[in-house]
Amino acid sequence: MKLRATGSLTIDSAELEYRLIGPQPSAAPCIVMLHEGLGSVGLWGEFPDKLQQATGASVFVYSRAGYGSSSPVALPRPLDYMEREALTVLPKLLDAIGFRDGLLVGHSDGASIAAIYAGGRQDHRLRGVVLIAPHVIVEDVSVTSIAAIKATYETTELRTKLARWHRDVDNAFYGWNGAWLDPQFRNWDITGFLAYVRVPVAVIQGSDDQYGTTRQVEIIQEECYCPVAVTMLPGVGHSPHREAPEATVKTIADFAAATLSSAASQS
Template structure:
């Protein structure tokens, strides 16, 4: 399976990327958008497995402030997900030559995917696979992020993240956690974007997700304009592709196969 790694420039940002499988002239492209503490390397082998199961290519990249991409100034603006979806994702797709995109977003990445599909990406996005997305702030999210902050400052979380983010570890963690723990973030809400989402959507949610409840799934399913499917995974937390990889891969491959056909 062919692979390419390097850096691209999009919206004035130098971003690390990895391309797996066929190029954009040969097949649709799965664009993987990582979680609030994620990056290219934290997807592990999921991109390769998706490519093998679907025949599509996969573009994986780290947003600014994550992985080996350029760093950012803190604090992040509280509307960082809206900004990313409206202004940056499209520039990344342009820089990579992506023609037809299926966005595969996890957590923050799922939220960013919704914003992009509702705004700049309406003509290019053929479908959405959203794992543990959020469209509003819940108390369970705030409590879990506060616990993660304690683990980062007094436990082993910082060391684990530094293996993936290197010198960006502070920007990655503080940018995410300080935004979500800001009292003003309780008013953060993406539901106004949902009626503009016309692409077919698959939402995958763990029933034991410590960062969000089924209310997020219900809001998306009831709010988007396009067809929507949902998959609830028992015994699964916030990362379906890591905790329940076989079910997540099978559901994603089936959904993508319908789009490609």
């Protein structure tokens, strides 16, 4: 199936919006981008375009169910929603787009999904993962910040601003926020997947991330047996691709050049 530049894919019962920049995923190495807990295709902004220009790869961006213009989801979300996304939805999506080989690049929730996929599915097509501000455990600072943004959403113009990017903004916000603030979610822990990751990992973390500490990075380094390259960005918060786009693009492009060329030389 040849993909258009924009469109939607039917995965199970959901319609997922997508955007493709560059070659078809079946014809070239592909970078599949996984957005944050309140993200969407549109909220990536120009970052996918800059990444495509820097790498020459195919770049595929999509909105998970409940986000952007994709189908809404039933609330409350199950507390293992990231595991379900990684192990049930993402494999079908990669097959549907004709993914031949390439990278997963995830931010926040998307980074967690990428890590779960890499450890939970031994996919020979996957050459590496880039984890931007990843979560592998729940920290106090995460819960505190997520509780604060709930109050902001309900008392300021944040809801109106987010509604520009989500067809059903309450479905997007409360699906994410409600799961993270559920007391049982404090037990969420995906470190068990890390030991099974068999591809290189690049972690990009802001030193001032308000949603997670460097403990997240340390756990990834401790638990992974594969190479882990860490880029700490001073003075940057939870969104390096927005706050330090040039440094973030360069880090990913350098990682892509090393991992994809290495894979090509071994094939």
